Amino acid sequence: MNLHIENIQNDLKNDDVQAYLLTQFTNVEYISNYRPTSFAFCIIKENPIIYASSMDMEIAKNTSTVEVKEYESFEVMAGELKNEGIRSLAIEPSLPYSTYEKLRDDFEITSKTYVDKQRMIKTHQEIENITKATEIAQKSFLQLDILNNKNTEKEIAFDLARHMIENGAEKESFDTIVTSGANSSLPHAIPQDKKLEQPILIDWGALYNGYCSDNTRTMVYSEKQQEIWDIVAEAHDKAIQTIKPGLKCSEIDKVSRDIITEYGYGDNFIHSTGHSLGLDIHETPGFSPRDDTIVEEGMVITVEPGIYLEGEFGVRLEDTVAISKKGRIIGDLPLNII
Numbered sequence: 001m002n003l004h005i006e007n008i009q010n011d012l013k014n015d016d017v018q019a020y021l022l023t024q025f026t027n028v029e030y031i032s033n034y035r036p037t038s039f040a041f042c043i044i045k046e047n048p049i050i051y052a053s054s055m056d057m058e059i060a061k062n063t064s065t066v067e068v069k070e071y072e073s074f075e076v077m078a079g080e081l082k083n084e085g086i087r088s089l090a091i092e093p094s095l096p097y098s099t100y101e102k103l104r105d106d107f108e109i110t111s112k113t114y115v116d117k118q119r120m121i122k123t124h125q126e127i128e129n130i131t132k133a134t135e136i137a138q139k140s141f142l143q144l145d146i147l148n149n150k151n152t153e154k155e156i157a158f159d160l161a162r163h164m165i166e167n168g169a170e171k172e173s174f175d176t177i178v179t180s181g182a183n184s185s186l187p188h189a190i191p192q193d194k195k196l197e198q199p200i201l202i203d204w205g206a207l208y209n210g211y212c213s214d215n216t217r218t219m220v221y222s223e224k225q226q227e228i229w230d231i232v233a234e235a236h237d238k239a240i241q242t243i244k245p246g247l248k249c250s251e252i253d254k255v256s257r258d259i260i261t262e263y264g265y266g267d268n269f270i271h272s273t274g275h276s277l278g279l280d281i282h283e284t285p286g287f288s289p290r291d292d293t294i295v296e297e298g299m300v301i302t303v304e305p306g307i308y309l310e311g312e313f314g315v316r317l318e319d320t321v322a323i324s325k326k327g328r329i330i331g332d333l334p335l336n337i338i
Contacts, residue, residue: 004118017110019088020114023096026210026280027042031044036053045086051077053070089103091110130212130277134330141202141215171207172207174214174281177189184315185309217318233317235257235273243327247294250292259305268307273288275287286301302318
């Protein structure tokens with residue numbers, strides 16, 4: 001039995017709950033090493049089991065560390081659980097309401113985040129996967145030769161994704177953002193079919209062995225753009241220097257936010273300072289004003305302050321940080337790459 005399952009079984013025992021139902025693909029993968037392609041019901045109980053679709057049975061049997069059974073129907077699955085004497089069932093908060101409706105008449109339902117708690121702390125192998133994903137992404141970025149690139153934003157985004165796959169990534173860890181000029185003030189801008197303007201903001205990541213990377217760099221060209229870049233870089237660096245176990249995540253956010261606010265741009269920092277990542281690009285906890293989770297060794301969280309001037313331009317600088325006794329940036333790509 002793997003450690004993650006044992007920890008969740010202990011949580012179930014402490015909360016007097018008999019079983020825990022998982023359907024989120026990355027949670028199933030985290031528990032079993034099997035990555036569903038259609039649907040799956042993973043039930044953690046005394047003897048954990050995964051009900052996989054017929055389409056997935058071959059891959060599930062070949063990869064899962066948890067017993068796999070072919071899914072027949074919801075009624076059969078629920079009946080087998082009831083026959084085992086299971087009456088109380090924990091579910092993920094993300095479980096579709098339609099599935100909850102099918103369960104509520106037969107089981108006492110409670111919502112729990114047991115897997116999220118496990119996923120907060122990365123193992124050495126998980127950090128190695130994130131590190132490799134970052135290395136691939138950063139190497140691919142440097143292959144772009146952006147300063148001499150005459151392609152459009154969409155073409156550059158495509159080239160970056162292609163480089164990552166050629167360098168060993170499974171795919172992008174999210175849709176690559178290449179934006180420039182006034183559109184860089186949109187944090188999640190979609191690449192356009194236009195030539196690069198100034199400044200240039202690129203937010204990208206690779207997926208390696210199921211794990212994500214995430215970086216952002218902004219290339220600036222005018223005095224005003226450089227002024228904003230310097231403020232964001234200071235907020236980025238000071239936040240990372242502050243990270244250590246025992247602090248609240250919100251305290252790290254406050255460090256970067258206070259710096260940007262002191263320069264008069266507090267209202268232009270319109271998102272959190274960072275987010276955890278792993279099998280998903282956005283995990284918990286995050287460096288946000290509302291997250292009072294205590295920072296622990298083994299967490300991996302991005303630091304990505306930004307300033308966005310509507311109609312003018314935006315600057316964001318992002319690195320992923322592995323936390324031990326302090327914060328360590330994963331990868332070696334300089335902030336200023338011009």
